[in-house]
């Protein structure tokens with residue numbers, strides 16, 4: 001998932017979510033029908049795949065998701081690039097190469113006060 005910047009004067013393109021350390025889905029058990037969850041879209045949450053508020057200061061907002069049915073196990077996307085959030089759709093398989101290429105080709109200067117590079121999705125060490 002990409003987020004559109006709210007400030008189109010300074011950032012004219014989409015920004016990319018960070019990819020958490022794991023390129024793959026989170027296995028979530030025991031969700032009940034009707035339960036409300038906030039799926040992390042920025043990739044910065046430490047409570048993957050759910051939001052922990054880390055998106056604050058970025059253009060990302062968590063996705064509100066209501067569990068549609070009782071199911072003992074869910075594969076929830078943790079790479080943040082799925083096309084059918086919050087479910088894993090297999091996009092993560094080809095993602096490492098794409099992310100590495102984007103970071104290698106990034107023309108921005110990375111500033112440690114920023115959470116996400118608007119061009120490559122890079123995150124600084126805090």
Ligand code: FES
Pocket residue numbers: 023024025026076077078079080081082083087088089090091092093
């Ligand atoms: S973990 Fe994101 S598509 Fe599989």
Ligand SMILES: [Zn+2]
Pocket residue numbers: 103106107108110117118119120121122
């Ligand atoms: Zn960058």
